Every structure is written in structure tokens, then in C-alpha cells.
Amino acid sequence: MQPYLFFDLDGTLLVYHEDGPKITDHTKTVLRKLQDSGFKLYIASGRPWAFLDQDLISFGFDGYILVNGACVYEHDQILAHHPLGEERVKEVVQNFEKRGLEYVYECQPYSYLKEEFKKLETFYARCSADFDKIERLVPSDVAKHTLKLEAWHDTPENNAYIESLKNMGFGIMGGDLTYEIYDATINKAT
Numbered sequence: 001m002q003p004y005l006f007f008d009l010d011g012t013l014l015v016y017h018e019d020g021p022k023i024t025d026h027t028k029t030v031l032r033k034l035q036d037s038g039f040k041l042y043i044a045s046g047r048p049w050a051f052l053d054q055d056l057i058s059f060g061f062d063g064y065i066l067v068n069g070a071c072v073y074e075h076d077q078i079l080a081h082h083p084l085g086e087e088r089v090k091e092v093v094q095n096f097e098k099r100g101l102e103y104v105y106e107c108q109p110y111s112y113l114k115e116e117f118k119k120l121e122t123f124y125a126r127c128s129a130d131f132d133k134i135e136r137l138v139p140s141d142v143a144k145h146t147l148k149l150e151a152w153h154d155t156p157e158n159n160a161y162i163e164s165l166k167n168m169g170f171g172i173m174g175g176d177l178t179y180e181i182y183d184a185t186i187n188k189a190t
Contacts, residue, residue: 005034006044006065006188009056010127013043021128022055031059044069044188046173046180048106048147050133051124068171068180069188070147071108081108082147082186088168089143092181099161102152105138107145112138119152123177149181 007013014021023031035041043056044065052064063074072080083089089105096103102117104124111129113120115136124134151162153174162179166172171184 002038002040004040004042006042009043009045009047021053023059028059035060035062046148046182046188047127048111049109050106050111051127051129053128053130055128065188067106067108067147068173068182069186069190070183078108082183083144084146084148084170084183086144088170089146089149092149092165092168092170093143095161096149096151099154099158101154101158104134104150105142105146106148106150107142108147109133110135112136112142114138117152120150120178123152147182151179151181153177153179 013023015024031041040062042063042065043061046068048067065072070082102120104120105112110133112135163172165181169184171182173180
């Protein structure tokens with residue numbers, strides 16, 4: 001049986017530099033040696049495809065577990081794809097709109113971010129997101145394809161609303177600047 005290794009990105013493989021997060025040359029050398037000795041290498045990340053820079057994609061990983069497990073690739077083939085559910089996404093986004101919250105739809109292969117959401121745009125630029133895969137015009141059927149939502153930290157009242165989404169079966173992970181809203185039954189391990 002062939003051995004597999006799974007790597008997180010932020011805080012693990014990626015080192016932050018002035019021009020954004022990168023895999024060091026030393027780490028690339030070690031990863032290549034692992035592949036040459038028979039290991040299959042996978043990325044396991046909360047990031048969607050659109051938030052992987054070209055350096056990560058061109059390295060030649062054998063597969064990707066993305067969006068906290070909602071989308072799984074092996075080479076170019078999608079093995080798993082688990083949208084959040086159209087009606088749930090529409091309800092949450094409607095409430096985000098009422099509350100004035102910035103948010104992004106994370107789909108496959110594109111993510112969707114409104115032009116006026118400048119806080120999130122600045123944040124994703126620092127994370128080396130591929131803006132060629134981040135669309136500004138949101139299609140009418142985007143809720144059907146959404147794998148994860150991400151929202152900007154805001155007022156205590158809006159943050160409490162986001163935390164309350166756990167009652168709707170969402171998992172919530174809060175970082176310093178954003179919240180990730182995903183299906184609580186799906187994760188990188190599953």
C-alpha cells in the first residue's frame with residue numbers, strides 16, 4: 001500500500017514573507033524527496049481552490065482536501081464535492097446583507113466577492129489569493145454551489161449572530177479577522 005502524507009498550509013507549509021505566504025525552497029526539496037521515495041502528498045486546508053496561489057498548484061501535489069473537506073481532488077479529478085445547501089446559504093447571506101456584513105462565497109473552482117467588499121479583498125490579497133479565480137459578479141445560482149462562506153469580523157452583535165449559526169448545523173471557526181462558516185458534518189478528516 002502506498003503511503004500518504006497530508007499537510008496543512010497556513011502555519012505549516014507556508015511561511016509568510018513580504019510578498020505573501022510561500023513554501024520555502026528547503027521545504028520543497030524535502031517534499032520532492034518524499035514523493036521520490038513513494039509518498040503521495042496532499043494539501044488539507046480550509047482554503048478554497050481560488051485561495052491557492054500558483055506556486056502551490058504548480059508544485060505537483062497529488063491531491064487537495066480543500067474548504068475544510070468539502071471538496072477533494074486527486075490530481076485533476078474531483079472525488080468529493082459537498083455544497084452547504086442552497087436554502088441555508090440564501091438565508092444566511094440575506095441576514096449578512098441586512099447586517100451590512102462583508103462575506104465571500106467559496107465555491108469550486110471560483111469564489112465570489114462583491115466589488116465593494118474592500119476589507120475582505122485586502123485580507124485575501126495578503127493571503128496570496130488568486131484574484132483571477134475570485135469573481136466580482138455573483139451569479140444568481142451561486143448559493144447552490146457554495147461550499148463555505150467566510151464573513152468579516154464586525155460588531156459584537158453581528159459576531160453573536162454568526163456564532164448562532166451553529167444552531168443551523170454550521171461549523172464556525174473564528175480567526176482574528178474573519179469567520180469561516182461551513183457544514184459541521186464535514187471536515188478535513190472525513
